[in-house]
Amino acid sequence: MKNKAGIILAILLPLQYIAIKIISGYPQFIETWYSLGFYPVISRLMRIPLGILPFSLGDLLYTFFIVSVIRWIALRINTRFRNPKKWIIQVFAVASIIYGCFHVFWGLNYYRLPLHKTLKIKNDYTTEKLVLLTTTLISKSNEVHRELVNNDSILVPYDFKKGEILKTTIHGFDYLSKDYPQLTYNGKSLKRSIFSIPLTYMGFNGYLNPLTNEAQVNTQIVNYKIPTTASHEIGHQLGFAKENEANFIACLATMNHPDPYFRYSGLTFALRYCLNELYIRDKTQADKLAATINPGIKENYKEVRDFWLRHTNPFEPIFQYGYSGFLKANNQQDGMKSYSYVVALLVNYYEDVENAF
Secondary structure, X not given: OOHHHHHHHHHHHHHHHHHHHHHOOOHHHHHHHHHHHHHHHHHHHHHHHHOOOOOOHHHHHHHHHHHHHHHHHHHHHHOOOOOHHHHHHHHHHHHHHHHHHHHHHOHHHHHOOOHHHHOOOOXXXXXXXXXXXXXXXXXXXXXXXXXXXXXXXXXXXXXXOHHHHHHHHOHHHHHHHHHOHHHOOOOOOEEEOOOHHHHHHHOOOEEEEOOOOEEEEOOOOOHHHHHHHHHHXXXXXXXXXXXXXXXXXXXXXHHOOOOHHXXXXXXXXXXXXXXXXXXXXXXXXXXXXXXXXXXXXXXHHHHHHHHHHHOOOOOHHHHHHHHXXXXXXXXXXXXXXXXXHHHHHHHHHXXXXXXXX
């Protein structure tokens, strides 16, 4: 990178930051011109050719970047950080490129209209409505559980190849697109992450690469969680950047899936959200309803909990704290803990859509 070009790029970094702060105050403009205009075009242009690749180009780019950073640090140490003017400009120039690409290719979606406005549903609810939805989810979950194992005390086994689960995930969006064209999934690019093992020890189920628009799924996690995780990452690909909104989309795509294993995964995923919220509002009622859940469903919950307990490490809270800080910096004030909004969307979706589940 020539010095003059580096200086220009470095100067652009604070200017980009100011521009993003200004434009973030106009969610309707972002919704119309970026999220529903420019972004669907650029995202499909990335996903269609990259979806053909059997591996993740984004993961390889991250690997190259990590190696380059390590090499750059080693060179600075070797030269005892001499000529700081030159390397400080390099740092700001590279940061400027990454910051700009991140927002152009995907990041502006953080500042679009809230999902409830996009889907034209309400975002508030009463405890009574929450109890009604939780009761319904328990009934539906118990019903599908018995359909799959014919025994209310054992967990549902997911004896599928992980690649098969990823391919089947897409069918849930075929259903959603009939009622919500915004959730039409064109240009499939859903892949197993080569970083699945480190992602596991960092405490993450998957991620979207904003520079290639490839959805990466941590396939080390238990199969029972892959349907909702993969659907969550597709939600990000469709331009819904916020974690709570992607979780709601994951619920819809799996609860309405033609495959009962996916419906079970989605129903029990939504049920956990509702029970967690109900425990905050009315613990007595929550305990009463929790007692009606099939023991086998609780075994699936335990399977997930045990998996993460086996992979905890002292550094995981640091990764989680860092990611939560990233979310807060990108218009998600609750960070990773934003359950209430997901529940609000579920309650109002169930109320507005007849035979929702």
